[in-house]
């Protein structure tokens with residue numbers, strides 16, 4: 001019998017299960033006859049504002065646009081430096097560069113989120129903003145980063161592409177900084193049937209500038225970044241199920257923790273007080289290529305988020321500045337592997353992943369003493 005093949009993610013499976021609702025949304029939008037920035041988008045903006053605890057939400061076409069538009073609306077542009085972490089994915093720095101600013105890289109902490117100490121060292125007189133990424137769904141140390149921003153008079157743009165539903169001491173990711181950018185890419189916690197993104201802020205005047213930049217600009221040149229009515233209609237349905245999906249991801253992650261607790265497998269740590277939305281379940285592996293090959297041969301797809309660190313990315317190393325050492329970002333870039341984790345994952349699929357991972361590792365001589373803390 002051929003082994004069970006486990007995909008890394010399966011957006012089609014979730015959408016298949018929602019086919020009836022998708023047809024109704026399609027009919028609603030076609031009957032109304034207007035396909036961008038209309039009633040569905042306005043309703044989604046209002047509903048998402050409640051969900052992310054921010055009074056003002058502006059829907060846009062992608063998460064990358066959400067970051068670029070946030071920077072432009074804040075007046076961050078040519079010659080300005082924006083400090084972000086070296087272990088994020090390319091769109092974070094692509095958005096900074098598209099706004100005309102310079103991405104400056106700092107290090108991560110052991111969870112993969114931005115290190116506040118390293119960010120402080122990377123700030124210069126040209127820095128206008130900090131751009132922490134709540135990587136994998138691990139909320140960054142926002143009190144420390146917002147304190148740094150206050151001291152140095154910087155804006156804080158939270159990249160929440162991985163973090164819808166993550167919290168820090170009960171407060172949601174995206175509710176700390178000046179402004180927050182979300183992606184609804186089809187594998188994210190809140191996932192569209194294509195591309196979509198949103199921007200959230202407490203500041204009404206800033207939200208108005210974001211709306212102007214989204215539609216070509218008013219006083220300064222802007223961009224075209226509209227959300228489709230169909231995506232908004234679909235996302236509204238998904239928003240009602242996102243908590244249940246998050247619980248399923250959480251249960252799957254707990255089961256991984258449990259299964260790996262007396263093995264040599266090392267999941268990234270999770271700090272107490274941080275509620276982890278777990279976009280990705282990430283482990284560190286010493287010999288990554290052979291590990292991934294073994295899992296592939298066992299029918300299990302894996303991912304790497306992200307390698308190389310962006311100071312070494314061929315297309316970007318001339319664009320970024322790297323004023324501080326990046327030991328953690330470089331370590332993670334060399335060792336991280338993401339295991340399948342998606343809300344429609346079946347128990348038998350997870351069992352196959354666990355068997356493949358554990359089977360590839362030497363047994364430990366003693367127990368790690370339970371799963372890492374996660375609150």
Ligand SMILES: Cc1ncc(COP(=O)(O)O)c(C=O)c1O
Pocket residue numbers: 062063064065088089091092133159161162183184185195196197
């Ligand atoms: C950390 C991070 N930032 C930004 C983005 C950009 O979002 P999008 O793909 O919707 O443009 C992504 C997308 O996958 C991401 O993972």
